Amino acid sequence: xxxxxxxxxxxxxxxxxxxxxxxxxxxxxxxxxxxxxxxxxxxxxxxxxxxxxxxxxxxxxxxxxxxxxxxxxxxxxxxxxxxxxxxxxxxxxxxxxxxxxxxxxxxxxxxxxxxxxxxxxxxxxxxxxxxxxxxxxxxxxxxxxxxxxxxxxxxxxxxxxxxxxxxxxxxxxxxxxxxxxxxxxxxxxxxxxxxxxxxxxxxxxxxxxxxxxxxxxxxxxxxxxxxxxxxxxxxxxxxxxxxxxxxxx
Numbered sequence: 015x016x017x018x019x020x021x022x023x024x025x026x027x028x029x030x031x032x033x034x035x036x037x038x039x040x041x042x043x044x045x046x047x048x049x050x051x052x053x054x055x056x057x058x059x060x061x062x063x064x065x066x067x068x069x070x071x072x073x074x075x076x077x078x079x080x081x082x083x084x085x086x087x088x089x090x091x092x093x094x095x096x097x098x099x100x101x102x103x104x105x106x107x108x109x110x111x112x113x114x115x116x117x118x119x120x121x122x123x124x125x126x127x128x129x130x131x132x133x134x135x136x137x138x139x140x141x142x143x144x145x146x147x148x149x150x151x152x153x154x155x156x157x158x159x160x161x162x163x164x165x166x167x168x169x170x171x172x173x174x175x176x177x178x179x180x181x182x183x184x185x186x187x188x189x190x191x192x193x194x195x196x197x198x199x200x201x202x203x204x205x206x207x208x209x210x211x212x213x214x215x216x217x218x219x220x221x222x223x224x225x226x227x228x229x230x231x232x233x234x235x236x237x238x239x240x241x242x243x244x245x246x247x248x249x250x251x252x253x254x255x256x257x258x259x260x261x262x263x
Contacts, residue, residue: 093177138166
């Protein structure tokens, strides 16, 4: 099976604080990986390293079959960061303008949006059922609508890998369910590989096919069926909580 992400012996420190220690794992094409762990466990740092936003102290990383140091095809990776609801540009931006920014990473100077680009943006908005919001200001939308806009921006290049950092924090239960159903569809129907950071490990088993549990080092990585029988994870969650997670899946 083709490996989309491969990490070997990764170590990272912020100054004297150890954040990631000897992290090794690989993600295959079509995987949907729930990345869990307590606050400060290194989840977001790990993702930022995979995205090339931070450099590891030691270790090897490859993305889409290329060494990260030589990787240039960033348009093939979609990223939805935490707290998109805090997006508050100095100038008023429409939904169309925000989503079209996702296309600029592919372009050479001068970077302009063309008529054919507009059709691509419209298609992304239509798929996420927000085409009717195209000309609205991003600041006028609800949290759930904003989340879909930023997901459209992440998807407009038709990425092979989609990384989301706790995307459902600001969503109510109904909107959250719709959002996760949408991600499931992208994974199953379009074959997009997904890494989803979450603090809510209790519900990720409903969606992901694999769980990666991090506490600076990897505590567990594998399929949910393996998680259900892991003594190590029983030690982390307790027997009752572990089996409640498995039951929900």
